[in-house]
Amino acid sequence: xxxxxxxxxxxxxxxxxxxxxxxxxxxxxxxxxxxxxxxxxxxxxxxxxxxxxxxxxxxxxxxxxxxxxxxxxxxxxxxxxxxxxxxxxxxxxxxxxxxxxxxxxxxxxxxxxxxxxxxxxxxxxxxxxxxxxxxxxxxxxxxxxxxx
Numbered sequence: 001x002x003x004x005x006x007x008x009x010x011x012x013x014x015x016x017x018x019x020x021x022x023x024x025x026x027x028x029x030x031x032x033x034x035x036x037x038x039x040x041x042x043x044x045x046x047x048x049x050x051x052x053x054x055x056x057x058x059x060x061x062x063x064x065x066x067x068x069x070x071x072x073x074x075x076x077x078x079x080x081x082x083x084x085x086x087x088x089x090x091x092x093x094x095x096x097x098x099x100x101x102x103x104x105x106x107x108x109x110x111x112x113x114x115x116x117x118x119x120x121x122x123x124x125x126x127x128x129x130x131x132x133x134x135x136x137x138x139x140x141x142x143x144x145x146x147x148x
């Protein structure tokens with residue numbers, strides 16, 4: 001319950017906390033593996049060299065992912081989008097449901113959830129609040145045909 005409140009109330013803070021927790025978890029795991037290898041008398045030079053080569057290979061393979069992250073962070077911290085705002089992203093029109101590091105989620109007029117990778121967002125059009133689609137509820141009572 002607390003995490004949900006944090007993400008809805010302070011989405012930028014929640015994003016930073018998520019990134020920091022992920023970085024700390026990776027660092028702790030990396031150091032732990034290095035300490036275990038040192039206990040087994042395995043050279044840490046080999047470990048770091050292997051980690052560097054593997055890191056480069058993974059880095060080249062994850063270019064799109066990194067691009068999504070950078071664009072997602074830029075959109076979150078620049079305030080280009082707001083949750084609940086009616087926007088046009090590329091060919092899709094809808095209300096912003098969530099803005100993540102990888103995807104922006106829209107709910108279109110048909111109620112469909114549309115996940116748009118952040119790297120595919122080339123243009124952004126925001127509609128004025130008056131341009132939103134109004135919704136109404138009507139109560140219709142059926143009148144009886146009998147004479148009173």
